[in-house]
Amino acid sequence: MSENKLNIKAEAKNLNFFYANGTKALKNVSLPVYENKITALIGPSGCGKSTFLRCFNRMHDLYPGNRYEGQILLHPDNTNVLGKGVDPIEVRMRISMVFQKPNPFPKSIYENVAYGLRVRGERSKSAVDDKVEEALKGASLWNEVKSRLQDLAFNLSGGQQQRLCIARALATDPEIMLFDEPTSALDPIATVNIEELMSGLKNKLSILVVTHNMQQAARISDYTAYMYLGEMIEFDATDKIFTNPSRKETEDYITGKFG
Amino acid sequence: MVKDKMDSEFSLIKPKTLNEVRAMIRKHKRNDFIFSSIGLLTIIFALLTLLILFVDLVMDGYPKLNYEFFTDFPSRRAAHAGILSAWVGSSLIMLVTFITAVPMGVAAGVYLEEYAPKNWFTDIIEINVTNLSGVPSIIYGLLALGLFVYTFHLGQTIVTAGLTLGLLMLPIVIVSTREAIRSIPIAIREAAYAVGATKWQVVLHHVIQYSFGGILTGIIIGMARALGETAPIITVGALTFIAFLPPAPISSSAPFISFEWLHSGFTVLPIQMFSWLSRPEHAFHINAAAAGVVIILLTLLMNGTAIWLRYRIRKNIKW
Numbered sequence: 001m002s003e004n005k006l007n008i009k010a011e012a013k014n015l016n017f018f019y020a021n022g023t024k025a026l027k028n029v030s031l032p033v034y035e036n037k038i039t040a041l042i043g044p045s046g047c048g049k050s051t052f053l054r055c056f057n058r059m060h061d062l063y064p065g066n067r068y069e070g071q072i073l074l075h076p077d078n079t080n081v082l083g084k085g086v087d088p089i090e091v092r093m094r095i096s097m098v099f100q101k102p103n104p105f106p107k108s109i110y111e112n113v114a115y116g117l118r119v120r121g122e123r124s125k126s127a128v129d130d131k132v133e134e135a136l137k138g139a140s141l142w143n144e145v146k147s148r149l150q151d152l153a154f155n156l157s158g159g160q161q162q163r164l165c166i167a168r169a170l171a172t173d174p175e176i177m178l179f180d181e182p183t184s185a186l187d188p189i190a191t192v193n194i195e196e197l198m199s200g201l202k203n204k205l206s207i208l209v210v211t212h213n214m215q216q217a218a219r220i221s222d223y224t225a226y227m228y229l230g231e232m233i234e235f236d237a238t239d240k241i242f243t244n245p246s247r248k249e250t251e252d253y254i255t256g257k258f259g
Numbered sequence: 260m261v262k263d264k265m266d267s268e269f270s271l272i273k274p275k276t277l278n279e280v281r282a283m284i285r286k287h288k289r290n291d292f293i294f295s296s297i298g299l300l301t302i303i304f305a306l307l308t309l310l311i312l313f314v315d316l317v318m319d320g321y322p323k324l325n326y327e328f329f330t331d332f333p334s335r336r337a338a339h340a341g342i343l344s345a346w347v348g349s350s351l352i353m354l355v356t357f358i359t360a361v362p363m364g365v366a367a368g369v370y371l372e373e374y375a376p377k378n379w380f381t382d383i384i385e386i387n388v389t390n391l392s393g394v395p396s397i398i399y400g401l402l403a404l405g406l407f408v409y410t411f412h413l414g415q416t417i418v419t420a421g422l423t424l425g426l427l428m429l430p431i432v433i434v435s436t437r438e439a440i441r442s443i444p445i446a447i448r449e450a451a452y453a454v455g456a457t458k459w460q461v462v463l464h465h466v467i468q469y470s471f472g473g474i475l476t477g478i479i480i481g482m483a484r485a486l487g488e489t490a491p492i493i494t495v496g497a498l499t500f501i502a503f504l505p506p507a508p509i510s511s512s513a514p515f516i517s518f519e520w521l522h523s524g525f526t527v528l529p530i531q532m533f534s535w536l537s538r539p540e541h542a543f544h545i546n547a548a549a550a551g552v553v554i555i556l557l558t559l560l561m562n563g564t565a566i567w568l569r570y571r572i573r574k575n576i577k578w
Contacts, residue, residue: 057453059449059452059453062448062449062452064376064377089455089456089457090455092452092453092454092455093455096453096454097453099446099449099450099453101446103444103446103447103449103450104450105447105450105451105465106447106469106575106576106577115451115454115456115464116454116455118464119454119455119456119457119460120455152575154575154577165450168450168454169453169454172454172455
């Protein structure tokens with residue numbers, strides 16, 4: 001094990017989150033996200049894992065009245081993602097996201113991947129071309145679509161659409177990629193493709209993934225965090241969590257006695 | 260013990276025999292048939308009424324529907340009277356209406372849907388806009404008479420009529436813009452925000468593009484309604500007999516473009532039709548029928564275009 005080379009890419013510190021209606025959805029949550037590792041968030045429905053994930057790219061800012069307390073520090077520059085002076089758009093430029101259901105734009109395959117670059121004002125056609133190809137290769141979709149880049153993204157299958165969304169998130173060279181149950185809308189074969197893809201991606205960036213599928217967490221993640229009712233119950237190496245958890249609640253959930 | 264209880268509970272609903280089930284399905288299907296028959300009859304009745312009206316109009320007006328009808332000014336002699344000044348007036352007024360109502364309506368719709376905070380003030384605006392689209396058109400005419408004619412001294416001109424119909428059309432454009440925008444799934448917006456787009460980029464690259472079909476439909480239907488409006492146009496002072504055209508907007512000598520036409524007197528198709536209809540001579544009624552056919556065909560053409568455009572644009576968008 002190369003434990004000594006482990007760097008923290010981001011860490012949540014004593015994070016509380018309140019929805020506009022006053023619900024406290026996260027209670028004093030802390031979590032490190034290690035560089036070039038996959039960290040999985042597991043827990044029963046409604047435990048706050050998606051809410052937590054969406055704090056990392058300030059997605060909650062899109063809806064009025066939501067409120068954060070605490071910090072999410074992004075290293076190496078120590079920027080507090082949740083800081084009042086930090087623009088959520090700047091955060092989203094550094095931390096990209098893949099959603100539960102594939103959500104390509106009703107545009108061409110090419111334009112979907114290029115969109116992040118357009119937003120960043122990239123004008124050079126050859127530069128965008130290169131980046132689109134690189135991102136599609138990174139999302140192992142290039143061979144399937146290289147001959148029809150101008151086709152509508154909706155004509156792809158569900159699994160291909162999700163890989164297209166990964167390519168879109170990849171094209172802007174993010175430091176962290178957030179995955180919100182990325183395979184829950186997909187069939188088993190597409191799921192395997194996405195999982196293999198994620199395992200390959202961690203060489204380039206750090207990954208935080210929400211999953212309700214424990215086997216998936218066990219298969220792909222290096223670290224696992226178990227959340228329940230808005231609290232972080234346990235965080236540890238995935239092997240440890242699934243073989244020898246230190247908390248009774250975690251063990252009950254892992255073994256299926258609960259949840 | 261448990262089994263006994265369950266049996267007694269189930270016995271409340273006696274199982275049906277196969278024949279009873281078949282009888283029940285037959286009865287349900289009869290209801291199906293009755294409803295669809297009533298629906299079909301209603302539709303046929305409505306369409307037939309419209310068709311008879313239209314055919315009657317065409318048969319009356321057919322002798323007048325020739326080239327000269329479109330190139331002649333109104334005249335005291337029915338045989339020489341045409342709709343030149345009316346269709347030119349209608350077209351120019353529609354142009355003014357389009358130029359004023361569309362940018363304002365689309366901008367207002369986008370603002371209300373994407374930017375405006377949700378509070379009591381925007382709630383009031385929302386209720387008002389919805390109500391405005393139901394206000395009788397004569398009220399718009401009175402408002403325009405007070406505002407454009409008497410306050411702004413724009414006179415009884417094309418620009419006044421265009422602005423009046425623009426007011427009338429504005430709520431239709433706002434409401435259809437908002438509805439079109441609302442049909443865009445949240446997931447698509449979130450996808451755009453997640454790669455770092457600003458609100459304006461989301462509006463420009465996504466919201467307006469994906470709602471374009473719906474917005475366009477609203478615009479064309481609003482225009483078709485404005486085209487047939489008579490009451491507000493009479494109120495602001497349309498002429499009923501006009502034997503000249505407004506000054507041409509484009510000329511062959513400098514400065515080439517002129518806006519004199521905005522300040523010209525005018526008439527429009529429905530008013531021309533009404534003025535002919537109010538004459539006692541039968542020959543003028545034929546002219547009125549012909550003008551009616553022109554109005555209906557124009558409206559059909561516009562609505563048809565709206566449907567076609569919506570189909571074309573939405574073909575590529577599946578939510």
